[in-house]
Amino acid sequence: MDLGESGALHAVSSAVLAVNRHLSVREVLQVIVRAAAELIDAPYAALGIPDEDGAFAEFVTEGIPPERERAIGPMPRQHGMLAVMLKDGEVHRHGDIRKEPGFWGWPAAHPVMKGFLGVPIRDGDTTLGILFVASEEGVGFSDRAEELLTLFAAHAAIALSNARLHEANRELSVVEERNRLARELHDAVSQKLFSLRLLARAGLSGNPVGALTQVEQLAGEALGELRTAIYALTDLPGDGLADRLRKHCEVLDHVYPAAVTFTAEGAPDDDQAVYRIAQEALHNALRHAEAHNVSVTLTDRLLEIRDDGRGFSDAGSGLGLASMRERARLAGGELSVRSGGEGTIVRLELP
Numbered sequence: 001m002d003l004g005e006s007g008a009l010h011a012v013s014s015a016v017l018a019v020n021r022h023l024s025v026r027e028v029l030q031v032i033v034r035a036a037a038e039l040i041d042a043p044y045a046a047l048g049i050p051d052e053d054g055a056f057a058e059f060v061t062e063g064i065p066p067e068r069e070r071a072i073g074p075m076p077r078q079h080g081m082l083a084v085m086l087k088d089g090e091v092h093r094h095g096d097i098r099k100e101p102g103f104w105g106w107p108a109a110h111p112v113m114k115g116f117l118g119v120p121i122r123d124g125d126t127t128l129g130i131l132f133v134a135s136e137e138g139v140g141f142s143d144r145a146e147e148l149l150t151l152f153a154a155h156a157a158i159a160l161s162n163a164r165l166h167e168a169n170r171e172l173s174v175v176e177e178r179n180r181l182a183r184e185l186h187d188a189v190s191q192k193l194f195s196l197r198l199l200a201r202a203g204l205s206g207n208p209v210g211a212l213t214q215v216e217q218l219a220g221e222a223l224g225e226l227r228t229a230i231y232a233l234t235d236l237p238g239d240g241l242a243d244r245l246r247k248h249c250e251v252l253d254h255v256y257p258a259a260v261t262f263t264a265e266g267a268p269d270d271d272q273a274v275y276r277i278a279q280e281a282l283h284n285a286l287r288h289a290e291a292h293n294v295s296v297t298l299t300d301r302l303l304e305i306r307d308d309g310r311g312f313s314d315a316g317s318g319l320g321l322a323s324m325r326e327r328a329r330l331a332g333g334e335l336s337v338r339s340g341g342e343g344t345i346v347r348l349e350l351p
Helices: 005-020 025-042 065-070 080-088 143-205 209-235 241-255 271-287 319-329
Strands: 044-050 056-062 093-094 115-123 126-135 260-266 293-297 304-308 334-340 343-349
Touching: 025 044, 025 056, 025 143, 044 080, 044 143, 056 241, 065 343, 080 093, 080 126, 115 143, 126 143, 143 209, 209 343, 241 271, 241 293, 271 293, 271 304, 271 319, 319 334
Parallel strands: 260 293
Antiparallel strands: 044 056, 044 126, 093 115, 115 126, 293 304, 304 343, 334 343
16 A cells, blocks of 8 residues: 555645635545545545544545445444544554454444554644544555655645634625625615605605605615615525526616626636625626626636626726725736726636
């Protein structure tokens, strides 16, 4: 099971890069396990994440078919060699794990494993998880395999920590988005409803026909604002960028008189910044430019929003452009805005 020096370095590099492309904790766990099995050339691998009670909160495997995994039953809790590793946080390598004092046996459907190599995934003094590989052979794993898996576990700790931070940031972004929507509802819908009350009162003593016309218009606008806000509450971070933008454009197409179309051929990795820029550009086109047609095009390297509205004279200030440019800068992209009498084109080019 030894690997050559160059092949080993390539395997570690590929595995770490694969891990860091995934952002959710569950995805990271699965990629770590698969990469560990490939790195050591082992038929089986698993990764357990401890909970606050010293058992496993999550347990991900590689090499065991799904139907057999279901037959094995619930994830291990606080017994066997995995429990020993959770407690001592040490590297364990055995030629035949069944002969070890800490071995408790397996469920009936569990495959027979002899060779065992387990290493902790640590962040300082904290054990983030237990990573192990196993084989059906009783030969065991080499010193080189232990060295490689230990090295990979150190890199996996960084990826796992980043994934947890990313999920925490996503939760914070949900809270921020709800607060933004609350402010938007107050600023837009509440003001229109207040205007409706004033018009209704004025219509009773003045020009009821004219007042009713304005009431109808304002009520339609308020309904549109409310629908958009309600949709946004169900569109908080979670879906892929292309799906979120497609649904958002569909709602806007129904709410506003303008025709809003969307086409996509792929999507960039940094979806949050791109999505917010698209939202702001659509807001400008539909609420300020009085556009009749708005098109959104998305690829893995480009976001483009075109409208045939009246445009605006200064493409470098106002209308949320400052925040759009800042989001583009943080995403490592370049934002360009071209506006005139024939409409506006907002382009975000990503590296």
